[in-house]
Amino acid sequence: MLLWRIRTLNWNACLWQLSMDARVKPAHDEWxxxxxxxxxxxxxxxxxxTENRMxxxxxxxxxxxxxxxxxxxxxxxxxPRRDSQTVLDVVTYVQRHIDPTLSxxxxxxxxxxxxxxxxxxxxxxWTCRTHVAKVAGSGRLEIGPLANLPVIKDxxxxxxxxxxxxxxxxxAFAPSRTRADAIPRIRPDSPARLAAxxxxxxxxxxxxxxxxxxxxxxxAYLGPAALNRAWTLINxxxxxxxxxxxxxxxxxxxxxxxxxxxxxxxxxxxxxxxxASIAGLKRxxxxxxxxxxxxx
Amino acid sequence: MNVRLYVWQRATAALMxxxxxxxxxxxxxxxxxxxxxxxxxxxxxxxxxxxxxxGLFVAAVSIHAAIGVRNVLAEWSPLSxxxxxxxxxxxxxxxxxxxxxxxxxxxx
Numbered sequence: 001m002l003l004w005r006i007r008t009l010n011w012n013a014c015l016w017q018l019s020m021d022a023r024v025k026p027a028h029d030e031w032x033x034x035x036x037x038x039x040x041x042x043x044x045x046x047x048x049x050t051e052n053r054m055x056x057x058x059x060x061x062x063x064x065x066x067x068x069x070x071x072x073x074x075x076x077x078x079x080p081r082r083d084s085q086t087v088l089d090v091v092t093y094v095q096r097h098i099d100p101t102l103s104x105x106x107x108x109x110x111x112x113x114x115x116x117x118x119x120x121x122x123x124x125x126w127t128c129r130t131h132v133a134k135v136a137g138s139g140r141l142e143i144g145p146l147a148n149l150p151v152i153k154d155x156x157x158x159x160x161x162x163x164x165x166x167x168x169x170x171x172a173f174a175p176s177r178t179r180a181d182a183i184p185r186i187r188p189d190s191p192a193r194l195a196a197x198x199x200x201x202x203x204x205x206x207x208x209x210x211x212x213x214x215x216x217x218x219x220a221y222l223g224p225a226a227l228n229r230a231w232t233l234i235n236x237x238x239x240x241x242x243x244x245x246x247x248x249x250x251x252x253x254x255x256x257x258x259x260x261x262x263x264x265x266x267x268x269x270x271x272x273x274x275x276a277s278i279a280g281l282k283r284x285x286x287x288x289x290x291x292x293x294x295x296x
Numbered sequence: 297m298n299v300r301l302y303v304w305q306r307a308t309a310a311l312m313x314x315x316x317x318x319x320x321x322x323x324x325x326x327x328x329x330x331x332x333x334x335x336x337x338x339x340x341x342x343x344x345x346x347x348x349x350x351g352l353f354v355a356a357v358s359i360h361a362a363i364g365v366r367n368v369l370a371e372w373s374p375l376s377x378x379x380x381x382x383x384x385x386x387x388x389x390x391x392x393x394x395x396x397x398x399x400x401x402x403x404x
Contacts, residue, residue: 163330250298250299251299252297256297257297258300286306296298
């Protein structure tokens with residue numbers, strides 16, 4: 001159910017975004033016009049003049065955006081530099097003011113939905129929470145679709161393989177009780193709950209999947225997000241699907257394919273540690289194998 | 297790599313940690329004491345302990361390296377998992393044969 005909801009959320013976001021080409025909602029008209037009223041020259045003029053002031057920040061960004069599908073190319077646009085500007089703001093500006101055919105995906109803009117991840121200056125990032133000031137000190141941005149996923153068009157990737165692997169890793173909760181049973185009491189400080197809590201905040205943005213070297217060279221590898229999800233469920237005392245889940249993550253392409261490069265941990269926008277989750281899966285599956293509970 | 301190969305590779309790696317340490321210590325001892333080949337062979341010939349020690353070492357290396365080569369081939373070459381596994385097995389058998397030959401030469 002959760003998987004279905006996430007996929008629906010992503011696709012709703014995509015469809016809503018594509019529909020913006022034809023009709024712009026009033027709220028965004030207002031937002032854009034307010035944005036347009038802020039003139040770069042006014043920002044520069046409003047700063048106090050001192051003899052030892054810092055160098056002026058660039059008033060314009062040079063933004064290269066991936067256009068087309070797999071066989072596309074980067075095209076460069078000039079975008080006004082704003083205070084507190086995010087990378088998603090930059091992409092939105094291009095679509096609203098320069099080229100309405102630009103396709104990309106976003107929904108919440110506040111780092112909750114995981115829809116807007118893109119490759120920004122060579123690194124996968126969530127664009128709605130990435131400030132331009134942090135990644136474009138030189139005034140240049142290169143924004144492309146996420147790596148390791150098929151490109152649909154421009155900055156939008158097909159997330160289907162990502163969620164399919166999530167499903168292969170048995171990432172859906174398997175209830176052990178019915179609604180007629182009493183709600184189980186889970187101690188918040190139990191080791192299993194602490195392990196689940198450490199990994200459960202994943203928003204499925206796909207940043208770890210795009211950053212993973214093993215995903216790039218091993219098509220069968222389930223990837224850090226799916227394995228991280230499996231680890232949260234294995235530590236969920238209410239879940240009843242752990243036999244099948246351990247079997248799934250212990251197979252070829254499962255947790256043992258991970259090389260522990262820790263790119264997932266390095267790039268995760270929520271500072272989660274999928275590498276630690278995968279290490280937990282390795283220990284758990286090895287123990288189950290030695291006990292004869294797993295048949296590879 | 298599946299869980300069975302993972303366990304075998306990690307187990308043989310753990311086994312090799314003390315084996316390598318002792319092997320390196322033996323090399324230092326032999327060179328510092330200026331032992332000749334004849335001196336070494338005098339100690340190893342007919343020794344069940346040295347035969348078992350280096351026999352175990354060769355077995356661990358053969359298994360560990362075979363799984364490693366199989367994984368490299370599966371990930372970095374166009375070979376399928378099955379063919380990579382067969383080549384890895386062949387590599388392990390060659391290592392085992394060469395190692396067993398060397399052990400037998402100094403023990404028998």
